[in-house]
Amino acid sequence: MATDSTDHPDLFDEFPPVSTREWEEKIKTDLNGADYREKLRWHTGEGIDPLPFYRREDLEKRTQSIPRPNSADRRWEIRSPIASPTIKEANRSMREALRGGSEALFITSKLRSAHSDEVFSGYGIPLQTASDFMRLFEEIPLDRTSIHFDTGLLSPAFLSMLRLRQKDSAPGSSYQDLRGSLMFDPFAGGLLRGSLLSHPEIRDRIFPLASFCHEHMPGVRPLAIDARIYHNSGATIIQELGFALGVATEYLVMLTENGYSPDEIAGMIHFNVATGSSYFLEIAKIRALRLLWSNLIGAFDGDPETSPAYIHAETSRWNKTVYEPHANLLRATTEGMSAVLAGCDALTVHPFDEPFREPGHFSQRMARNAQIIMREEAYLGKVRDPAAGSYYIEKLSQEMGRKSWQLFQEIEQRGGMHKAIDSEFVQSSVASSQHERDRAVARRKRIFVGTNQYPNPDEEQADELSQSAPSFTLEQSDQNWPPGESRTVDHLAAFLERGATLGDVASLLLSGSDKNVALLRPYRGARAFEELRRATENHPTTPKVLNLPVGDPKMRKARSSFSKNFFGCAGYDINDPIAFDTISKAAKAIGRDQPDIAVLCSSNKEYRKLVPALCKQLGEGDHPRLLAVAGYPEEDVEAYRKAGVDLFIHSESNVLETLKEVQQKLGIINSV
Structure with missing residues (x-):
């Protein structure tokens, strides 16, 4: 009968430790005497240039560990994007997504631009009135489904319609049961419209949302830090994180001045980032964001342990292509993996055909199933922080955090994010990185397989292109806003209940002492090559x-x-x-x-x-x-x-x- 013995020799005795110096000498020999710190350094174009390897001693000088993800069981929220061109199709897509395994819905209906002082253009689901909103959510169990509104500067109106929807719902339902968020970021909204509200008016917009949700809908986060706009406009990771921290600080300052504690504010805000195709860098980015938030809320005397960052990640739109569109499936899957391994709280994977047509049943299902496979078959949610302990990722996370904090400090020295946008520091910084990124694409230093490298000569797309998010005009009625009435959620709800349209509310919400500023324009990096090829096809x-x-x-x-x-x-x-x-x-x-x-x-x-x-x-x-x-x-x-x-x-x-x-x-x- 075999017996257990504890006298086994240490298996690692046969493998003596190798010092960093020995490794470096070996690398130098392989490189014929070249310095690997120059020869093999990765010039990422993201504001950070890592070395090819790191060791334990590289982490010994760190003064702070990366905070762990929020949930111990790591069941991130699976969101499905909904942006159908009709209310009926949107409702069908919502019900189909929930039956197919989604746990949350990400509703898009937002302003595209203002054609004049009175006519507004929107894209996404063409909602016009509160009754349209009610039809959109027919047979959708709001008490069991998280609803997230990608509605930009129209978010106060959508919160008001959500209030009306819940008021008219079945007995026993409560505002307390609702879970979700609003993509309301007046700083990002100003950059997209080229028109920035004054600092006092931004405060007047965010306070009613914060107070209403804090009192009536504690499960809804009304204030967004929308860092997606920076990523999709060509910013570096360092800029994305630094600007996100700048917006978070603006919220903390405004709301603490109105009597809220930093920990209460933490429950009202949510970070939204886009994950690109640089696998390890994107893992490090989300981990660095947790570290940055921990430092920021600690500086406001909040508790980083009980008030961690809530991070929603979505797959990048910048790197998606029209040609070889099925490569977008691979891109989105690895981007989703980066976000999950980094510890995001929620994830949206966009359909692969979104850049050139309305996503259909197949592409929506593939996007949804990518997350389900990650969780249920790849078991990526079984480990709380799988990237922890990797010298490479830990070093990248720390370095990103350090450089992003430096940019954030520069923003604060300029007077905060509002003044940084007003002075166009943000826009010029992004324009500079966008130029470098576009130059890399043009010279094929950044590769889009099927577009600027390894194209399929038999592929034609010109006849298949359609607008994936068609525009619609926001209608306006003859309803007049009562003079002197504040823009609270209750007053907006009453206005909509009397027959006001979203066009009426848009005119109200966007009125004020705004200032024209330079725009940020999200775009796709492959666009210029695609335009050349479409010209050939035509x-x-x-x-x-x-x-x-x-x-x-x-x-x-x-x-x-x-x-x-x-x-x-x-x-x-x-x-x-x-x-x-x-x-x-x-x-x-x-x-x-x-x-x-x-x-x-x-x-x-x-x-x-x-x-x-x-x-x-x-x-x-x-x-x-x-x-x-x-x-x-x-x-x-x-x-x-x-x-x-x-x-x-x-x-x-x-x-x-x-x-x-x-x-x-x-x-x-x-x-x-």
């Missing part, structure tokens, strides 16, 4: 590209593939033969096929013979509209241009600008 004829692989087999194959990938981004018809034995045969192929663009693909060394020979053999009638060389033989570029080469394509090319020039020369788009 052109009567598709440009033809003929690759001319000649000479060294290795170089001709590599450069032919590069050319195919390069011009495929514009949707051209590419003929990519295996090889030509001689330059004469390549010239004859040009005469036979009559391509718009011919691309010579060989080695720099062989170009010295091939380029002059090809240019000499091409007669006027056989010369393509554009003759290109794959590569950049720097010493010979000018000589090749004189010989007749129009274009050089290479790894350092600005692909977007080069393709724009080609489109102009081929008459597909107009020159500027």
